[in-house]
Amino acid sequence: MESLHDPEAKRALRRQLRRKRSILSRHEQRQAALNLCQQLKRLPEVQRARRISLYLPVNGEIDPTPLLPWFQKRNVDVYLPVLRPLSANSLWFVAYHAHTPMVKNRFGILEPDTRFAAHRRNRLPAWALDTLIVPLVGFDAQANRMGMGGGFYDRSLAFIRRGGPAPALIGVAHACQQVDTLPVEPWDVPLTAVASDRAVVRADKKKSRP
Ligand SMILES: Nc1ncnc2c1ncn2[C@@H]1O[C@H](COP(=O)(O)OP(=O)(O)O)[C@@H](O)[C@H]1O
Ligand SMILES: [Mg+2]
Incomplete structure (x- = not known):
């Protein structure tokens, strides 16, 4: 059997999962986003956050932004990821309001x-940040994450693997992005949980935090 870690197999799985979410209709996307937000509002990591990051969806990613008014009402500070200019392929997080001037990065x-x-x-x-809402391409029942393949979140969160205090990491996805098992690489930073439009899966605590 070919290994799940084989780069070609990983690329093929990414392609397949990206295709699945890209064919969802506008109506299915909207319904999934609203259902996701109901799941997220119930999570303690989301309820207790004073500073939280979201993302603006691209390529069929599930949309976490219906949560914005809820955060605003609760005076939660919302941040968006921004490519760090002088640090290769990693992110920092910038406060986001209705009037924040926006610009397209090199990925559009x-x-x-x-x-x-x-x-x-x-x-x-x-x-x-207290909590990060992290986009993903694929996830499994252990809350392992497959991203777009750039390792941006893994690099920006590498400090977590050294132990010490860390933000909660909540992956979010369409339920159709779940697979049986994902290949986990040494640099992959474990998520706390993954929420989809249908359910929440939690990582095994012993494995996710050293
Ligand atoms: N902390 C890190 N430092 C340096 N390179 C990293 C780090 N984390 C990930 N990478 C690199 O990023 C690339 C993509 O990582 P991968 O986990 O496959 O992507 P994704 O998490 O987006 O699915 C890998 O080739 C890996 O070597
Ligand atoms: Mg990774």
Whole structure:
């Protein structure tokens, strides 16, 4: 049997899972987003967060932004990931409001425009957040994550593998992105849980936190 770790097998699985979510209709996407937000509101890691990161969906990713008014009402500070200019392929997080000026990054994804000095002051490294809502391409019943293949979240969260205090990491996805088992690489940072439009799966505590 070919190994799940084989780069070609991983690429094929990513392609297959991305296709699945890209064919969802606008109506299915909307319904999934609303159902996801109901699941997220019940999670203690989301309820207790004072600083939380979301993302703006691309390529059929499930949309976590219906949560924005709920966070606003609760005075929770919401952040979006931004590509770090001088640090290869890693992220920091910039405060996001209705009037935040946005700009497309090199992947065509909108992010807060950090050319404005005011926004530079509002940016944080991942360790300063309570909870991160993390997009993913695939997940399994142990809350293992397969991303887009760039390792951006793994790099930005590598400090977690050294132990010590860490933000909660909540992966989010369409239920159709679940597979039986994913290959886990040494650099993959374990999630706390994955929430989909149908259910929440939690990582085994002993494995997820050293
Ligand atoms: N902490 C890290 N430091 C350096 N490179 C990393 C780190 N984490 C991941 N990478 C690199 O990023 C690449 C993509 O990682 P992978 O886990 O396959 O992608 P994704 O998490 O997006 O699915 C890998 O080739 C890996 O070597
Ligand atoms: Mg990874």
